[in-house]
Amino acid sequence: MSEKIVKGFLVSKTDTKGKITYCNDAFVEISGFCMSELVGKPHSIVRHSDMPRAVFAYLWENIAKGCEVNVYVKNLAKNGDFYWVFANVTPSFDTSGKIIGYYSVRREPNRQGVQRVSELYTKMLQAESSGGIKAGAQVFGEFFKNLCYEDFVMHLQVGE
Numbered sequence: 760m761s762e763k764i765v766k767g768f769l770v771s772k773t774d775t776k777g778k779i780t781y782c783n784d785a786f787v788e789i790s791g792f793c794m795s796e797l798v799g800k801p802h803s804i805v806r807h808s809d810m811p812r813a814v815f816a817y818l819w820e821n822i823a824k825g826c827e828v829n830v831y832v833k834n835l836a837k838n839g840d841f842y843w844v845f846a847n848v849t850p851s852f853d854t855s856g857k858i859i860g861y862y863s864v865r866r867e868p869n870r871q872g873v874q875r876v877s878e879l880y881t882k883m884l885q886a887e888s889s890g891g892i893k894a895g896a897q898v899f900g901e902f903f904k905n906l907c908y909e910d911f912v913m914h915l916q917v918g919e
């Protein structure tokens with residue numbers, strides 16, 4: 760299966776459960792699905808099996824409490840191809856401050872960043888295959904003991 764390179768910005772919106780409510784043409788095109796196959800479906804429709812579960816647990820834990828998250832994600836296209844993204848995910852609030860959905864804008868990641876992050880994700884996946892999500896979260900937690908994931912990915916993204 761071959762790797763696709765992201766051009767421009769891939770945008771999607773979800774409800775509070777992660778069901779897709781909107782995606783832009785660039786997201787539709789790279790996914791290989793048509794718009795009607797995406798809207799109304801769980802966002803995990805583009806989930807790649809190389810992604811550790813603990814990364815998504817980290818994502819949901821933070822966005823559900825109202826925080827913004829920046830994360831490297833490997834996604835799966837309909838035909839089995841894959842593409843890496845640097846994704847910014849934010850909650851959307853109503854006027855009373857209640858979360859009414861989520862919003863994500865993704866772009867082509869720094870290639871050295873992809874290299875570093877895939878090494879970490881491979882270790883997490885190995886841990887998860889025997890010890891489940893807890894073991895993956897432990898590898899993640901240990902890696903980021905003296906460093907926060909956000910700082911790590913932001914530095915990688917700007918090539919530091």
Ligand SMILES: Cc1cc2nc3c(=O)[nH]c(=O)nc-3n(C[C@H](O)[C@H](O)[C@H](O)COP(=O)(O)O)c2cc1C
Nearest residue numbers: 773777802803805806807815832834848861862863
């Ligand atoms: C706004 C938003 C965008 C998301 N984008 C992606 C994405 O591009 N790829 C992905 O695999 N998961 C994405 N997710 C996470 C999925 O909701 C889901 O947690 C993940 O695919 C793991 O699937 P699972 O929870 O069924 O194991 C997104 C979630 C939100 C709220």
